[in-house]
Amino acid sequence: MGITKIEIYSVEQNRLAQLLKALAHPARIAILQEIIKSNSCICGDLVLELGLAQATISQHLKELKNADIIQGTIEGASVCYCINPKTWKALETEIGNFLSAVNTGNNCC
Amino acid sequence: MGITKIEIYSVEQNRLAQLLKALAHPARIAILQEIIKSNSCICGDLVLELGLAQATISQHLKELKNADIIQGTIEGASVCYCINPKTWKALETEIGNFLSAVNTGNNCC
DNA sequence: GTAATTAATCGTAATATTGCAATATAAAAT
DNA sequence: ATTTTATATTGCAATATTACGATTAATTAC
Numbered sequence: 001m002g003i004t005k006i007e008i009y010s011v012e013q014n015r016l017a018q019l020l021k022a023l024a025h026p027a028r029i030a031i032l033q034e035i036i037k038s039n040s041c042i043c044g045d046l047v048l049e050l051g052l053a054q055a056t057i058s059q060h061l062k063e064l065k066n067a068d069i070i071q072g073t074i075e076g077a078s079v080c081y082c083i084n085p086k087t088w089k090a091l092e093t094e095i096g097n098f099l100s101a102v103n104t105g106n107n108c109c
Numbered sequence: 110m111g112i113t114k115i116e117i118y119s120v121e122q123n124r125l126a127q128l129l130k131a132l133a134h135p136a137r138i139a140i141l142q143e144i145i146k147s148n149s150c151i152c153g154d155l156v157l158e159l160g161l162a163q164a165t166i167s168q169h170l171k172e173l174k175n176a177d178i179i180q181g182t183i184e185g186a187s188v189c190y191c192i193n194p195k196t197w198k199a200l201e202t203e204i205g206n207f208l209s210a211v212n213t214g215n216n217c218c
Numbered sequence: 219g220t221a222a223t224t225a226a227t228c229g230t231a232a233t234a235t236t237g238c239a240a241t242a243t244a245a246a247a248t
Numbered sequence: 249a250t251t252t253t254a255t256a257t258t259g260c261a262a263t264a265t266t267a268c269g270a271t272t273a274a275t276t277a278c
Contacts, residue, residue, distance in 0.1 A: 001237040002263030008160040009135035013142075020133035025266085026118035026126040029207070033122075036210050044224060051117040053268050058226055060266095077224045077275040085213040092208050098138070099201050101145050104194040110267040111233025134236085153254060162238050167256055169236095186245040186254050 016094050019087075022067035027052060027060050035070065035081055044078055125203050128196075131176035136161060136169050144179065144190055153187060 006014050023029065030050055035042060046061075047054045061081060064070045068087045072079045115123050132138065139159055144151060155170075156163045170190060173179045177196045181188045 001261070002235055002265090004135065004236065004264095005161070006135060009139055013135040013138045017133055017135040017138055020129050024126055024129035024133045026113065026115060026122040027266090029122045029126055030118055033207075033210070047225095052114070054225070055227080055269075056267050059268095062226085074225095074274095079225065083211050083213075085211075088208070088211050089213050092213075095204060095208065098142075099197070099204065101142070102192050102194075102197050104192075104198050104201075110231070111235090111265050113234095113266065136236090156254095163255075164239075164257085165237050168238095171256085183245095183255095186252095188255065 012094075016098060019067060019069070019091055019094070022063055022069055025060065027056070028064055031057070031060055031064065032069070032083070035083060042081065121203075125207060128176060128178070128200055128203070131172055131178055134169065136165070137173055140166070140169055140173065141178070141192070144192060151190065 004017075009017075023032075027050060031046055034046055034049055038045075044054070044057075046057050050057065052060075061070070061072070065072060068084055069091070070081050071084045072081045074080075113126075118126075132141070136159060140155055143155055143158055147154075153163070153166075155166050159166065161169075170179070170181070174181060177193055178200070179190050180193045181190045183189075
């Protein structure tokens, strides 16, 4: 199949899965860490930093943009990407709620 | 391609991506929430709770097991699944570190 | 204006994922 | 012993993902 049956889950479950999926690739994690490290924005230095082709980086950036995790601003010939603070806060809240629902003290089996 | 170039990333980046990927499906989120809700363990009630075929549930459980997020104990004819507290703590730490690296106060573009 | 730079998009190949029916395996109930 | 119940595995079809070369579009440098 390859297609996910989103209609049988809650909106929250689908949204959390979507956000996690956008983060769930080492290239995208590395990209985000680069963006975070360079405090404000960076542009296509990513192609130099990571060992991936320009087309591949661009594709990963697109996915992060689609999930609203980053936003890009055209800056002359290059594009400046940065974290979308609103989505990032939502991420922290939603993932936090999900993870903290477990009492890691009691293990049963 | 479909294959990820894991050799160009750090162990930490790959591990975090792997954990996130295991969580990044609404069915697996729903499964984990069911396990968490029923406090200790549940068995194949998942097939009844979610609207998925038994084979599909079993496959998702396997992926969660492979990522060491849950563990299963055979209990007669059925199997009892629960959260692996060790991995869950690691998840909280690693995701927490990753997310808290962003200062959501300053947005630049 | 022309060449160089930057980044997005298109097309494509290889591989992965999702979902399920059918089957296999193993314990429990009869 | 046979049937029922519970779960795992296999095989398969449909779709998604990853990666990249080639191309395009837009800007900057000359």
